[in-house]
Amino acid sequence: MTIQVGDSIPSVKVMLATAEGPKEADTTALFAGKTVALFGLPGAFTPTCSAKHVPGYVANEAALKAKGVDAIVCLSVNDAFVMGAWGKDQQVGDKVVMMADGGAAFTKALGLDQDLTARGMGIRSQRFALVAKDGKVTHVAVEKPGEFEVSKAESILAIL
Known part of the structure; x- marks a missing residue:
C-alpha cells in the first residue's frame, strides 16, 4: 500500500552519500523534528532525473527552505x-541529501516501488515527492508513468 497523508515515515536503515563517504542512517531519525521534502526517482544519471528533477531541487533550495523545509532528500x-x-x-553540495536505498527496502516500505526489469533496471522507485513534518506525511504526489509534473520542486513549493 502506498504511503498516505497522515502516515508515519517507516523506520528503515538507508545509506547517505556524504563528503566523508557512505553513512548509515535510520529514516526515523532523519525525519524526526524536521520538515523534509523527499523526492524519489527511478535512477541516478538517468535522463529526466539528471536534466530536470535534481537540478530543480538544487535551484529551488533557498525557496523551499524559506517556506519551512529543513532538509531536501533525493x-x-x-x-x-x-x-x-x-x-x-549534479553539484548538490549540502543543498540536497543523497539517499541510497540499494535494496529498495525504504522504497518498498513507502509502497512506491516499481519493477523496471523489462527495461534492464530491476526494482526501482516510482517518481514521487512527499513532505513530512516530524516524521508524519503531510503531502504525497506520485507521477503517472512517463510524466514529470507533480514531483518537481516547483510543485512542492506551490503546496507549502
Missing part, C-alpha cells in the same frame, strides 16, 4: 557510491 534505488558520484555531478 531517494533512489542505487548504492551510496553511485549516489555520491551523482551528487557531485
Whole structure:
C-alpha cells in the first residue's frame, strides 16, 4: 500500500552519500523534528532525473527552505557510491541529501516501488515527492508513468 497523508515515515536503515563517504542512517531519525521534502526517482544519471528533477531541487533550495523545509532528500534505488558520484555531478553540495536505498527496502516500505526489469533496471522507485513534518506525511504526489509534473520542486513549493 502506498504511503498516505497522515502516515508515519517507516523506520528503515538507508545509506547517505556524504563528503566523508557512505553513512548509515535510520529514516526515523532523519525525519524526526524536521520538515523534509523527499523526492524519489527511478535512477541516478538517468535522463529526466539528471536534466530536470535534481537540478530543480538544487535551484529551488533557498525557496523551499524559506517556506519551512529543513532538509531536501533525493531517494533512489542505487548504492551510496553511485549516489555520491551523482551528487557531485549534479553539484548538490549540502543543498540536497543523497539517499541510497540499494535494496529498495525504504522504497518498498513507502509502497512506491516499481519493477523496471523489462527495461534492464530491476526494482526501482516510482517518481514521487512527499513532505513530512516530524516524521508524519503531510503531502504525497506520485507521477503517472512517463510524466514529470507533480514531483518537481516547483510543485512542492506551490503546496507549502
